[in-house]
Structure formats: C-alpha cells, structure tokens
Amino acid sequence: MTMPYFRTSILAAVAAAIGLLSGLSALGQKQTVSIHDVLSLVESGQPQLRAYKDQSAATAANIDLARNTLVPNLTGGYQAGYATDNNITGMSYPGLLMPISGPVAAHSSNNIIPGTALAAYLQWTPLTFGQRAAAIEKAAAQFKLSGSVYDNALFQQRYAGILAYLTVVYLQKLLATEQANIDRTGIGLRQSLELAKQGLRPGLDTVQFQSLLALATMERLNTQRLYTAEVLELCRLTGLSNRPEDLVFSDTSLVLRLPATPDTSxxxxxxxxxxxxxxxxxxxxxxxxxxxxxxxxKLDVWANAYSRGSGIDPTGVVDNANGWMLSRTNYGAGLQLSFPILQFSRVNIQKRQYRNLLQADQDQLAQVDLNLRRQVETAASNYQQNLLIAREAPVQSKSALLSYQGLELSYKSGLVDFTRLTQGQYQLLNAEMAEADANLQVWRALLEIGVAKGNLNLFTDQLK
Known part of the structure; x- marks a missing residue:
C-alpha cells in the first residue's frame, strides 16, 4: 500500500529538482544589451512613460468632444408624482422653486393629486460664429502639448539610458585596466620574493608590494561597486530584471575608438x-x-413635444385616475439667437489675462531658443577639444607602457628601486585610465550635440 505513495513522492521530488535547476539555469542566463536595445527598452520599460502616453490618448478625446457639440441634443423623460395644485400668477427667480402649471387656484388646498408627464426636448446649435472652431483648435493644441510632454519625457529617458550605458562601458574598461594593474603588481610581488631570496633585493620591497597589491585590489573593488550601481540604474531605466553579472554589453568598443566628426549644421x-x-x-x-x-x-434650434396628465380637471373636480393618464399633448419648434450683452467687461479682462499668458509663453520659448543655441555651440566646442585630447591620449599611454617595461627590467637588474618602479606603474595605470576617459568624453560630447539638436541619431549612427 505504501509503494505507490513512495513512487509518487520520488516523482514529485524529481520534478521539483528539475524545476529548481531550470530556474537556476534561467537565472544565470546571459543577456546581451546594445545601445539600440536600450532605446527601445526605455520606451517599454518605464511606467511613467506609459502614463504620459495614456494621458495623451485621453486628451485626444477632447477634440472629438469639441466636434460633438455639432450633434443635436435630444432628451426624453417620463415622470409621475403626487403634488398639490395651489397655483399663483406672478414672476419668481428660478432655482429653488419647482414650476407648476394651470390657472390660479381659488383657494389654498392640502389635497395631494397625482400627475404624469412624458416629454422629448431637442436642442441643436448649428451656428456658433467661430466658437466651436475655437474650441476644437484649443482641444487640438491641448493634445499636441500632451504629446510633446510624452515625447520630451521619452527623449530625456533615452538620453539617460545612453549616458548610463556609456558609464557602464567606461567602468567596465576601468575594471579591466585595474585588473591588469593588479596582475602587474602580483608579478612584481613574486619577483621581489625571488630577488629577496637571492639577496638581490631587501625584504622590505616584498612588504611594499603586498601593500601596493592590497591598495590596487581595494581600488578595483570600489570601481566594481560603482559599476554594479550603474548597471542597476540602467536596469531601472530599461526595466531589465537581470542580475548585473548576467548582462553582457555589446557596444564596448566605444572606449577604444573615436567617432567620425558629426554634422553640426x-x-x-x-x-x-x-x-x-x-x-x-x-x-x-x-x-x-x-x-x-x-x-x-449663438444660434440654437429647439423642438419640444410632451404629454401631460392631471388628477384635477379645469373645473376643479378631482379624479385621481386621470392623473395617471396622458390626456393633453403639446409640441413646438423654433429658433433662438442669444447674445451675452453684458459680458463684454468680463471678456475684456480675460483677454488681457490670456494675452499676458501668451506673451509669457513666447518669452519662455525665446529663452529656450537662446539656451539651445548656446548648448549646441558648447557641445560642438567640447567635442572638438575632447577630440584633440583623445588623439594625444594613446601617445601618453604608449609612452607610459614603454617606460614601465624599461623600469621593470631595470628593477630586476638592480638599477632602480621600488619607489621608481611603482611610480612608473601608476603612471601607466593613470595613462590607460586617461585614455579610456578621453574617448568617453568625446562620445559624451557627441551625445550632447545630439541632445541639444533633438536628434539622437547623430550618436547612434556612429555605432558599429
């Protein structure tokens, strides 16, 4: 009786193990990410951008609503109720009074009499003398503004994504450079140990190399921390859920080469x-x-048709049964031309208000125009200056490498001491880091040109 249960338990355990292994395999699966991937992932991976897009879609409905005012408004209804019939002639201000109809009552009565009504009312405003067109134009402008909010937010997020990607690639290069420095220090440590055994070098060099190796390792760990934080920021911008160590970045050659000169016209x-x-x-x-x-x-066309029933006849005789019957019918149609005669003062105040708001927006646009003109000029100037620096950086790093190699041979021969060797080693490290940074600054300047001109293709077209 226990064998089937035992086999079932084994099968369940095997299935669970297979599921766990599959999950671990998926968890460790590598994903390659390019800058072009970042541009598309940012658009789909940011909930805030989707919110802007939904808001823009909602604003588009205002255009249809403004146009819909051309459609006639037809209202139908039926009512039934009990009420007194104490009528009185004269005029009253509407709002708190429910209207009644019929001749003046001879005396006041507390009798509650039933009544019914069925009505249909049609109202159509075919001519507004430009008011409907202005409302449609306003709705279209609101939709365009809402769309520009989305476009601007998407552009800024894409810019942030590319900038984060560049930083990741740069830090990745720094990690490799610092690892090479650790390797060089390790080789120096092993050499110092051998030379110390042979009595060619003091044992103090070995201790100093150990300290230098620990310092180099700490610097790389700090860079690793910055790298992980920047990858996580890139994941936040793109919506990627991978672990930092599971991402592979394909556009790593940016820190090794320079872009072609962009067209800044x-x-x-x-x-x-x-x-x-x-x-x-x-x-x-x-x-x-x-x-x-x-x-x-405004020109309104109206039409009205209704039927009514009352539980009291013209002579004052009460017949509650007739109150539930529609005994009288009326209908009519007509035109109404309305003009807000005394609104000119209010409209003039609003005109001044909106003219000031329009002028303020025009001034703001002029300021943005000035800022962007200077931003393009500054980015183009930075690009040229950074390009000149980047062209000199390989000369420095090559010279530093040759110098270090010579110092390393001299150290083995006992011609230079530990201090001189480490100076050459750090000059090489700084030169390699400066070369990577110089190339990165050129790419950043190119990106800034594309941002100022609103054309990221100036940057992405340079990718290979």
Whole structure:
C-alpha cells in the first residue's frame, strides 16, 4: 500500500529538482544589451512613460468632444408624482422653486393629486460664429502639448539610458585596466620574493608590494561597486530584471575608438523641449482665441413635444385616475439667437489675462531658443577639444607602457628601486585610465550635440 505513495513522492521530488535547476539555469542566463536595445527598452520599460502616453490618448478625446457639440441634443423623460395644485400668477427667480402649471387656484388646498408627464426636448446649435472652431483648435493644441510632454519625457529617458550605458562601458574598461594593474603588481610581488631570496633585493620591497597589491585590489573593488550601481540604474531605466553579472554589453568598443566628426549644421527645432514650449505657445494662442470669440452670439434650434396628465380637471373636480393618464399633448419648434450683452467687461479682462499668458509663453520659448543655441555651440566646442585630447591620449599611454617595461627590467637588474618602479606603474595605470576617459568624453560630447539638436541619431549612427 505504501509503494505507490513512495513512487509518487520520488516523482514529485524529481520534478521539483528539475524545476529548481531550470530556474537556476534561467537565472544565470546571459543577456546581451546594445545601445539600440536600450532605446527601445526605455520606451517599454518605464511606467511613467506609459502614463504620459495614456494621458495623451485621453486628451485626444477632447477634440472629438469639441466636434460633438455639432450633434443635436435630444432628451426624453417620463415622470409621475403626487403634488398639490395651489397655483399663483406672478414672476419668481428660478432655482429653488419647482414650476407648476394651470390657472390660479381659488383657494389654498392640502389635497395631494397625482400627475404624469412624458416629454422629448431637442436642442441643436448649428451656428456658433467661430466658437466651436475655437474650441476644437484649443482641444487640438491641448493634445499636441500632451504629446510633446510624452515625447520630451521619452527623449530625456533615452538620453539617460545612453549616458548610463556609456558609464557602464567606461567602468567596465576601468575594471579591466585595474585588473591588469593588479596582475602587474602580483608579478612584481613574486619577483621581489625571488630577488629577496637571492639577496638581490631587501625584504622590505616584498612588504611594499603586498601593500601596493592590497591598495590596487581595494581600488578595483570600489570601481566594481560603482559599476554594479550603474548597471542597476540602467536596469531601472530599461526595466531589465537581470542580475548585473548576467548582462553582457555589446557596444564596448566605444572606449577604444573615436567617432567620425558629426554634422553640426541645421537647427535645434527638433529638440522635444523646444517643441514642448512651441506647443505651449500654440495652446495659449488657442485659449486667447476662444476667449475672444466667447462674446459672439449663438444660434440654437429647439423642438419640444410632451404629454401631460392631471388628477384635477379645469373645473376643479378631482379624479385621481386621470392623473395617471396622458390626456393633453403639446409640441413646438423654433429658433433662438442669444447674445451675452453684458459680458463684454468680463471678456475684456480675460483677454488681457490670456494675452499676458501668451506673451509669457513666447518669452519662455525665446529663452529656450537662446539656451539651445548656446548648448549646441558648447557641445560642438567640447567635442572638438575632447577630440584633440583623445588623439594625444594613446601617445601618453604608449609612452607610459614603454617606460614601465624599461623600469621593470631595470628593477630586476638592480638599477632602480621600488619607489621608481611603482611610480612608473601608476603612471601607466593613470595613462590607460586617461585614455579610456578621453574617448568617453568625446562620445559624451557627441551625445550632447545630439541632445541639444533633438536628434539622437547623430550618436547612434556612429555605432558599429
């Protein structure tokens, strides 16, 4: 009786083990990420961007709502109730009073009489003398502004993603450089031990090499910490859920080569930030136009048909049964031209208000125009200067390498001491790091040109 249960338990354990191994295999699976991948992942991996897109889609409905005002409004309803019939002639201000109909009552009564009504009311505003067109234009401007908010946010997130990717690649290069420095220090340590045994070098050199090796290891660990933090930031921007050690970055040659000189001609009107303020100016202009046309008349077409029933006849005889019957029918149609005669003062105040808002947005756009012009010029200048530096960096690193190799031979021969050797070693380390940094700064300057001009293709087209 226990054997089937025993076999089932074994099968369940095997299945669980297979599932665990599959999970571990998937967990350790490598994923290659390029800069082009980052651009697409940022768009799909940021919930905030999806929120902006949803808001833009919601704003688009305002255009249809503004156009929908051309559609007639037809309202139908039925009501039934009990009420007194004490009517009185005269005028009253509407709002708190429920209207009643019929002749003036001869005396006040507390009788509750049933009544019914069925009605249909049609209202159509075919002519607004430009007010509907202004409302549609305003809704379109709101939609464009909402879309520019999304475009600007997406552009900024893509820029942040590329910048994080560049930093990751740079730190990856630093890790390799610092590892080479650790290896050189390890070789020096082993050499010092051998030379000390032979009596060619003092034992103090061995202790100093051990200290130098510990320092080099600590520096690499600090760089590793920065690298992991930057990879995690890139994962946050792209929505990747991989562990840092499971990501492979394909565009690592950026720190080893220089881009071609970009074309910096053309303007910066494609910059999403510039387009956002352009859309804001357009919206303010549409708001002003809507206010200006708000004082124009409206032409309404109306039609009404209704039937009523009352539990009291014209002679005052009460018959509750008739209150539930529709005994009288009326209908009619007509035109109404309305004009807000005394609204000119309010409209003039609003005109001044919106003219000031429009002027403020135009001034803001002018400031953005000035800022972007200077940003393009600064980025182009930085690119040229960084390019000159990057072209000199290989000369420095090559010279530092030859110098270190010569010092290493001289140290083995007893011609130089430990201090001189370590100076040459750190000069080589700094030269290699400076070369990687110089190349990175050129790519960053190229990215800044693309950002200022609103065209990231200036950067991505240089990738191989």
């Amino acid at each position: 053309g303007g910066y009107t494609q910059n999403p930030g510039y387009q956002y303020y352009q859309a804001q100016v357009a919206l303010s202009a549409a708001n002003l136009k809507e206010i200006q046309r708000g004082w124009r008349p």
